[in-house]
Amino acid sequence: MGRLLVLRIPPHEAPGRSDEHARDSGILPGSPDRDEAHEDDSELVRLLRARSPHAGDLLVDRCRKHVERVLYRVMGRTDALADLTQDVFLAVFEGIDSLREDARFRGWLTQVIVFVARGSIRKRRRKWWLVFTDVVPEQNARQVDSETSEALRAVYDVLDQMDPDDRIAFALRKIDGMELTEVAAACAVSLATIKRRLVRAEISFLALAADRDALAPWLEKGAS
């Protein structure tokens, strides 16, 4: 266990360790994946396939923010973020041999994230009877005012009521700002299907949001 807790990656093997490089590699919030990241990803994939002891550190260092960001967009909560992030990385470790083209690692990773998120959403739906508290329990009160906090909570309350596939498409496109092609690839469906899904999701969201007082000011503001 200890070996993996120690970062042994020489600087030339870990270009994504600095925030600056990570941002350029498209793994920070709000920045889309870029082609220049793929060469580095190939090295990461090589280490993962070789089950290198360095692979875990490199994967975590380089992809954690991307994984957390996408998970957060879809799930809307940070309390389960660490567990889901772990699930994603485990899935990457276990499924890396199914990746056909190293250059597509980032897209494949996003598919894995979506897969894990969808599973979590469905599991929560199946276990709704175990939930005794609000399903979106926390927003960081130190950082966000109460009005905004309520709105965030309401957005994910609404998303919780939507079909999981629609919800995921909506979150990736509308909240994360992914391109349509990226959303389609992440959800492993065609572009046309994702367009239809988004139309449905938007209609559904607006219909459900209409009953939410916390969202009314935001929707009204935007309409002006």
Place this chain on the structure above:
Amino acid sequence: MKTSLENLAAKVTQEQDVLLDARTKDEHVSDLAKVRLRAAPKSERRPNARSKTLSKMTAYAALAAAVLLVVAASLFHAKNKPLAFRVGDADGDVGGFVRAPADLPVDLRFSDASNITLEASGRARVVDVDANGARVVLESGVAHVAITHRDASRWHIIAGPFDVVVTGTQFDVAWEPTTEQFSVHMKQGTVHVLGTLLGEGHALSTGEELDVNVPGGVVHQSDTRAPASPTSLDLPVSDMAHLAQDGADDHAQSRADAGSIEAAPLASTIAPASSSAAGSLHAAAVSPAWAQLARRGKYELAIDAAEAAGFDQACDGAKVSDVLALGDAARFTGKNAEAREAYTAVRARSPKDPAAAEAAFDLGRIAFDRDQDYGAAAKWFDSYGRELPNGPLAREAAGRLIEARQKYGDHADLESAAQSYLTKYPDGPHADLARSIVNP
């Protein structure tokens, strides 16, 4: 100018970014350690001996407690736990409507190992389930029933005005609502059949058959094990199936779309390479893989295959009956959005086709059963009634229209729906409900 939704989404993005960035360094370090621990190969996850022993003891204690708890709870609840059931590959819904595809049967499998196979094009509803059995309404078609005998088992198979009371047996039952022809063929055990023209009821045992023609007032009971007599109907089960379906399933015909080619089983849709021009035509009409999977009851696989091929292209380009089958597969697997998409595509593509009315009925079911959107459900059931007033689902649609309007609180139109139902179907399954509305 940004739309309101874009503004809201942008706000969410902005605030989430703040929160993500605000996660403390400690949180990151802690999470990172957990990630690395779990990501480590199993051989590297070696806790020390003491903690390992403690963990084992704790785990065994917890396991033992859990087992005791589960056993106690099971003993306490087992007696009253309602049976669960599955329709094909999907979990069944009490009250949900089951319709077998035009060319394949559907199995209703219950948790006590009882099984009801609904023949192709058959329609049924499991209206009630408890610990000892279920009430299953056979709306039309043929059902092969195999009930596991238990001391307290009590099953009812209701077909039109008939009630087959079962405690554990195997039999075939057929009901054709348009001709009001009812048949039971006993394979094993005994049943008691109650209903119109049957007085105190008829007891049937192994090998016996009962045929009732309601309009003609004809009741015929025979023993297929006895030598054939001139008065015995002596119909084999396969003939019963034809009897039940002959002239009844214009709905099934519409699903078959381009004739029998498309609705044929998979094996018969594959023409040999050396076949004639007719064979080539036959091959050209073969349904896509997802449609064949859907018709074989492989609903999850059908949806996956359709998604892989492009769900929307499937809805836009495939034959209408295939799209209906796809909608059914989506509905059976709980993919309501996809089901709606398929059914809506059917209606958009063939608004005057009976399939459009069927799609309306299915949309009504989703709205009613899954979305609890009773206003929309009423609209769809009403659409079916207007578009296909004599269709095979007309009575069901009329009945569910009453239910939907009642739940929606549409009192203005509720009474007219109830009155209309009573006029058309005075003995229908919703007649009592309709009467309670007309004469409260």
